[in-house]
Amino acid sequence: xxxALDIHSGRNRLSVVxxxxxxxxxxxxxxxxxxxxxxxxxxxxxxxxxxxxxxxQAKYPDLKGKTLVNAINPHTPxxxxxxxxxxTNYIGFDIDLGEAIGGxxxxxLTYKAVTFASLLTTLQAGQADxxxxxxxxxxxxxxxxxxxxxxxxxxxxxxxxxxxxxxxGIDASLCGAxxxxxxxxxxxxxIQALEPECKAAGKPAPEILLFDNNANCIQAILAGRADTxxxxxxxxxxxxxxxxxxxxxxxxxxxxxxxxIAVPRNNIPFRDAVMSALGELQKTGVQxxxxxxxNLPADQLETPKLVxxx
Amino acid sequence: xxxxxxxxxxxxxxxxxxxTLLITVLGLLGGLVMGVVLAAMQLxxxxxxxxxxxxxxxxxxxxxxxxxxxxxxxALPLIGIxxxxxxxASLALxxxxxxxxxxxxxxxxxxxxxxxxxxxxALGMTPAAIMRRIIAPQAIRSMVPAxxxxxxxxxxxxxxxxxxxxxxxxxxxxxxxxxTFDFFSIFFASGLMYLVLTGAIAVIQIVVEMLLDLDRPPPxxxxxxxxxxxxxxxxxxxxxxAGAGEGDVTPPDVADESVAERVADPLPxxxxxxxxxxxxPAARAARLAGNNIAVEVKGLRKSYGAQTVLDGIDLTVRxxxxxxxxxxxxxxxxxxxxxxxxxxxWEDGTIRVGGQSLGTDExxxxxxxxxxxxxxxxxxxxxxxxxxxxFGHLTARENIAGPLRWVQGxxxxxxxxxxxxxxERIGLAHRADALPRHLSGGQQQRVAIARAVxxxxxxxxxxxxxxxxxxxLVGEVLEVIRRLAxxxxxxxIISTHQLRFxxxxxxxxxxxxxxxxxxxxxxxxxxxxxxxxxxxxxxxSMTAE
Numbered sequence: 001x002x003x004a005l006d007i008h009s010g011r012n013r014l015s016v017v018x019x020x021x022x023x024x025x026x027x028x029x030x031x032x033x034x035x036x037x038x039x040x041x042x043x044x045x046x047x048x049x050x051x052x053x054x055x056x057q058a059k060y061p062d063l064k065g066k067t068l069v070n071a072i073n074p075h076t077p078x079x080x081x082x083x084x085x086x087x088t089n090y091i092g093f094d095i096d097l098g099e100a101i102g103g104x105x106x107x108x109l110t111y112k113a114v115t116f117a118s119l120l121t122t123l124q125a126g127q128a129d130x131x132x133x134x135x136x137x138x139x140x141x142x143x144x145x146x147x148x149x150x151x152x153x154x155x156x157x158x159x160x161x162x163x164x165x166x167x168x169g170i171d172a173s174l175c176g177a178x179x180x181x182x183x184x185x186x187x188x189x190x191i192q193a194l195e196p197e198c199k200a201a202g203k204p205a206p207e208i209l210l211f212d213n214n215a216n217c218i219q220a221i222l223a224g225r226a227d228t229x230x231x232x233x234x235x236x237x238x239x240x241x242x243x244x245x246x247x248x249x250x251x252x253x254x255x256x257x258x259x260x261i262a263v264p265r266n267n268i269p270f271r272d273a274v275m276s277a278l279g280e281l282q283k284t285g286v287q288x289x290x291x292x293x294x295n296l297p298a299d300q301l302e303t304p305k306l307v308x309x310x
Numbered sequence: 311x312x313x314x315x316x317x318x319x320x321x322x323x324x325x326x327x328x329x330t331l332l333i334t335v336l337g338l339l340g341g342l343v344m345g346v347v348l349a350a351m352q353l354x355x356x357x358x359x360x361x362x363x364x365x366x367x368x369x370x371x372x373x374x375x376x377x378x379x380x381x382x383x384x385a386l387p388l389i390g391i392x393x394x395x396x397x398x399a400s401l402a403l404x405x406x407x408x409x410x411x412x413x414x415x416x417x418x419x420x421x422x423x424x425x426x427x428x429x430x431x432a433l434g435m436t437p438a439a440i441m442r443r444i445i446a447p448q449a450i451r452s453m454v455p456a457x458x459x460x461x462x463x464x465x466x467x468x469x470x471x472x473x474x475x476x477x478x479x480x481x482x483x484x485x486x487x488x489x490t491f492d493f494f495s496i497f498f499a500s501g502l503m504y505l506v507l508t509g510a511i512a513v514i515q516i517v518v519e520m521l522l523d524l525d526r527p528p529p530x531x532x533x534x535x536x537x538x539x540x541x542x543x544x545x546x547x548x549x550x551x552a553g554a555g556e557g558d559v560t561p562p563d564v565a566d567e568s569v570a571e572r573v574a575d576p577l578p579x580x581x582x583x584x585x586x587x588x589x590x591p592a593a594r595a596a597r598l599a600g601n602n603i604a605v606e607v608k609g610l611r612k613s614y615g616a617q618t619v620l621d622g623i624d625l626t627v628r629x630x631x632x633x634x635x636x637x638x639x640x641x642x643x644x645x646x647x648x649x650x651x652x653x654x655x656w657e658d659g660t661i662r663v664g665g666q667s668l669g670t671d672e673x674x675x676x677x678x679x680x681x682x683x684x685x686x687x688x689x690x691x692x693x694x695x696x697x698x699x700x701f702g703h704l705t706a707r708e709n710i711a712g713p714l715r716w717v718q719g720x721x722x723x724x725x726x727x728x729x730x731x732x733x734e735r736i737g738l739a740h741r742a743d744a745l746p747r748h749l750s751g752g753q754q755q756r757v758a759i760a761r762a763v764x765x766x767x768x769x770x771x772x773x774x775x776x777x778x779x780x781x782x783l784v785g786e787v788l789e790v791i792r793r794l795a796x797x798x799x800x801x802x803i804i805s806t807h808q809l810r811f812x813x814x815x816x817x818x819x820x821x822x823x824x825x826x827x828x829x830x831x832x833x834x835x836x837x838x839x840x841x842x843x844x845x846x847x848x849x850x851s852m853t854a855e
Contacts, residue, residue: 071475074485081489087322087482112395113485114475118384122475125384126392215488242491 052280053104060273064106070098071128073116075213077238078294079134093294097150098132100286101261104277115212117184120144123262130263130274134232136186137260137307147260147307148275150287151300155187156236157250158221158229165227169253170194175203180217180226183210186257187230214239222246234296258302265309278304313495317486318502326482327503333399333468333478338461340404345411352416355679367409376470378402383474399471407464414456418449429699432651432771433713433761434687436680443716447703451522458515462508479503516540524703524745577737577789591817591834598817601629603665604769604801605650610659612645619645620656621825627801629768634812634833635805637822638848643805644696646822647771650803651691652682664689664768687717689769692762692800696774698754700746706733706757707742710764718765732760736790752783756790763794770795772804784808791815809852813837821845 057064072080074090083089090111102109109130114122119135122128123145137147159167167173170190175198181188188208195205209226211217218239220226229236233252240247261278263271281287288301317323351363370378382405383398393401422445430440472481483500487493516539520532603626610623620642627633635643648654650661652668660667666689667674669682677685700709711729714720720728733739736756746754755775762770775791776784788811795802796815806812812819812833819836821829821844829842840846 075488077489082322082482082485084486084490087320087486087489112475113477113481115473118380118473121380121384125387127383127387127395127475213484213488215484215491215493218491219493239491 050280050284052283053277056104056273056276056280057106059276060105060269063270063273066107068102068107068109068129069112069127070109070133071112071114071119071122071131072133073119073213074111074113075116075215076134076232076235077214078234078296079232080132093290093296094132094134096290096293097281097287098130098261100281100290101132101274101277104280105273116182117212119184120262123264129270130261132261134235134259135262136255136257137262138186138257139307139310141262142307142309144265145262146265146271147262148271148278149258149260149302149305149307150278150282151259151296152302153255153257153259154233154297154300155230155253155255156233157253158218158231158236158239158247159227159250160221160224161246161248163248163250167228167250169251170230172197172201172203174198174206174228175201176206177227178207178209178225180209180211180220180229181231182214182217183212185231186255190255191230218243218247234294237295258305258307260307271306275304275306313492314498317492317496317499320486320499322486323479323482323496323500323503326477326479326500327507329396329471329476329478330465330468330480331507333396333403333471333476334461334465336396336400337403337407337468338464340400341407341411341460341464344404344408345415348408348412349415349419352412353419363412367412370405371409375402375406375467376473378406379470379474395471395474395476399468399474399476402474403464403468403471406467407460410460411457414453414460415449418453418456419445421452422448423699423702425695425697425699426701428648428653429693429695429701429758429761430713431653431683432686432691432693432695433765434683434717435713436683438680439683439716443712444701451524451703454515454519454522458511458518461511461515465507465511466504513540577786577793578734591832595817595832598628598631601631603627604629604631604663605803606660606662607646607650608660610646610649610656610661612649612654612656619825620649623659623822623825623827625820625827627769627803629801630799631818632796632802632804632816634816634819635803635822636807636809636812636819636836636845636848637805637828641822642825643822644773647693647773647803647805650769651693651771652686653693663691687765690765690767692765692767692770694755694759694762694770694772694775696777698746698751698758698778700754700758700761702746705743705745706738706749706753709746709757710761713761714764728764729760732764732794733757735793736760737786750783751779752786755779755783755787759787759790759794763798763800767800769801769803772802772806774805774807776806776808807852809837809849821848823848 072090072094074080074082076092078092079094080090080092083091095111098109112122112128116133116135119131119133120141121144123131131145135141136153137149141147155170157167157169159165165173165177167177170187172194174191174194179187179191181191188210191206191208198205209220211220214231214235217226217229217231221229222243228250229239230253233249236249240249261274263274278287282301282303288298291298291301348363348366351359354360379399379402382393382402383395386393386398426444426448427440430444435443468478469480471478472484475481479500483496487496490496516536520526520536520539526532605625605627607623607625610620611618612620623642623646625633625646635646637643645654649656650663652661655669666685668685668689668691669677671677700706701712704712707726707729710732711722711725714725714728715722730739730742733742736759738753738756741749741753746757749757755778759772759775772791776787779787788808791804792815804812804816816833818830819833820827821836821840821842823844829836829840829845836845837849840849
């Protein structure tokens with residue numbers, strides 16, 4: 001049934017651009033835009049709808065034909081970045097998964113690129129309808145949005161080549177080290193929680209440098225400002241692949257979280273629809289195939305469950 | 311290097327430049343519109359408007375732009391206003407720019423000499439006309455550099471729109487860096503793009519400054535100056551190429567000044583009028599006594615705070631009469647003149663000019679500044695100031711002809727004809743196209759007198775017209791006063807320290823001290839046989855100088 005959904009339809013035109021473009025010309029009539037903007041409107045994911053998806057579309061007819069906004073932080077290679085070959089497209093596992101869910105439910109997605117810290121505020125403000133952006137579903141974040149999980153979390157510990165500080169994970173080896181993290185990442189409180197342990201051992205607490213995208217965190221290690229960057233293992237692997245002479249992965253750690261799709265809190269039909277569609281994609285093996293395409297380990301796959309505020 | 315060039319030409323980033331420009335332009339335009347409103351509110355005579363504008367400035371100048379961006383994008387939807395990313399970012403940038411632009415506008419409006427505003431008022435120009443004809447042209451010239459700065463800073467600030475998902479250059483650069491790991495090539499490329507944009511603004515600023523330059527040189531010299539302005543740090547030396555064989559090149563400014571000083575431009579010879587020959591004071595006094603009352607001051611009292619400046623002045627001046635106000639500095643002469651023209655208010659007493667009370671309607675209620683200005687023009691009160699107060703951006707010709715068109719509504723042809731006639735009579739026809747700053751003090755005051763006389767007022771007030779002049783320039787100005795005003799039969803009140811001139815032209819001398827009239831009488835009598843000890847002391851100290 002893998003053929004049921006065209007997973008390669010993920011050449012997602014950055015339709016934000018075409019929106020902006022019409023605003024641009026409407027407001028100004030200036031032909032500033034030269035290339036790249038000439039692409040057309042978002043193409044619907046051409047999914048040959050299997051029966052289950054047809055049933056879901058019948059159950060949630062409101063979604064059919066809609067264009068929804070997916071807020072992403074496109075700084076996570078493998079999950080979501082722009083396509084370097086055609087930067088008006090976004091590519092990655094999350095992008096393909098979102099398209100597949102949309103294909104199943106009959107909606108198309110456009111993308112809104114924001115900082116990681118404003119993913120959920122953008123959703124709350126109604127500027128986006130859904131967030132599929134490698135965001136970990138925690139109880140805290142569930143106060144801002146409902147989460148539907150789809151992956152287990154494995155973190156990698158990115159360090160300079162040779163691991164000069166001998167960092168072994170989110171543990172006492174971080175005492176006195178400098179960690180680069182993104183604002184709003186779940187690793188931040190975990191690292192901060194080491195302080196009493198470090199103090200007890202007579203060592204200084206870990207220092208955290210906060211940035212707002214992966215590239216800056218990686219640059220912090222390359223520039224010697226930070227000793228480690230602990231984040232999604234696939235991101236860490238990507239960084240090591242890009243700078244094999246300068247970076248390495250010290251170790252991988254498991255975190256007690258899952259990666260989740262965030263949807264607005266008060267829209268239960270939409271949440272149910274997304275969760276059902278995700279379940280279908282897992283059942284038919286589409287998600288596994290996408291994970292393979294983007295080099296994610298197969299055992300990261302997780303059966304959808306809800307993470308809601310208490 | 312290859313990568314750098316690749317990213318430099320990448321359409322994705324170039325489109326980002328388009329969004330950066332769009333937000334910057336929208337933000338600056340919005341900021342300009344709101345800035346004009348805010349500046350007008352702050353300069354308004356209504357205090358509550360100024361307070362509102364000030365409060366706005368405190369909030370929007372005092373909070374970071376990044377918060378304002380997030381607010382416009384994420385908080386406004388909570389109250390039902392959902393703006394697109396571009397609109398939200400442009401709005402935030404405009405909200406943020408407005409108070410800065412307002413301050414630039416306000417400072418440059420206030421920077422125009424107050425004397426020029428007084429001169430405009432005295433000529434009967436409405437506040438709107440003064441703003442449009444006098445203040446705005448000069449303020450706009452002087453605010454160009456500050457606005458250029460503001461444009462550059464807005465352009466750079468537009469990068470903060472990346473936090474609200476606007477696909478501008480900074481956001482696209484970081485996204486590209488995240489996807490490719492080509493951190494440095496990308497940021498050098500986008501840095502260069504920003505430099506080109508800010509460089510373009512600098513060039514626009516230079517061109518605008520040159521176009522607005524009142525001493526605009528011929529096009530070839532202009533191009534040379536433009537190129538010179540692009541290369542910083544080079545002094546404005548005589549160019550080596552042009553210097554060969556013509557070492558005596560004098561910059562136009564200096565040339566003008568030295569000409570002004572060197573060439574004595576004598577007044578045209580007097581054509582004696584029958585009336586001015588064989589003046590008999592007694593007969594003239596008798597004739598004047600039958601004339602209408604031009605100015606009538608009754609019980610005028612005025613104080614600045616606790617200090618009383620005018621303490622019960624009564625003065626009547628008849629049509630055609632020339633009254634000289636004498637008195638030590640601070641005796642209230644200038645204030646009296648400014649009150650007669652309604653440039654100042656007062657606490658008690660009445661002033662009627664041509665039978666009308668300037669600035670109040672028939673029921674004594676105060677009129678708006680606009681109606682007061684119109685009344686001033688219709689009654690016909692001209693004023694000449696100690697500091698000349700010529701409009702700095704206008705030529706001698708336009709200083710005279712402009713107000714005739716704007717206030718009296720003359721056609722350009724008629725205004726120019728009247729102006730030419732006056733310039734010939736004051737011996738400055740050849741300087742008609744000179745700016746005030748290229749005229750000597752005496753020449754400026756001669757133009758100012760011609761300007762005041764041009765609309766044919768019934769009353770002319772002269773506030774120490776020669777006090778700011780070098781001694782050798784006093785004579786020419788007094789001669790112009792004599793020819794344009796005295797011989798035309800205007801009622802005239804002149805405050806002066808020139809005793810001989812006063813004795814020569816004045817029918818009556820009024821001696822002021824401490825805000826009261828100490829002594830008054832026929833000119834000859836006061837000068838030769840003063841009765842009050844203060845007058846005696848003042849006159850003897852003046853002649854001793």
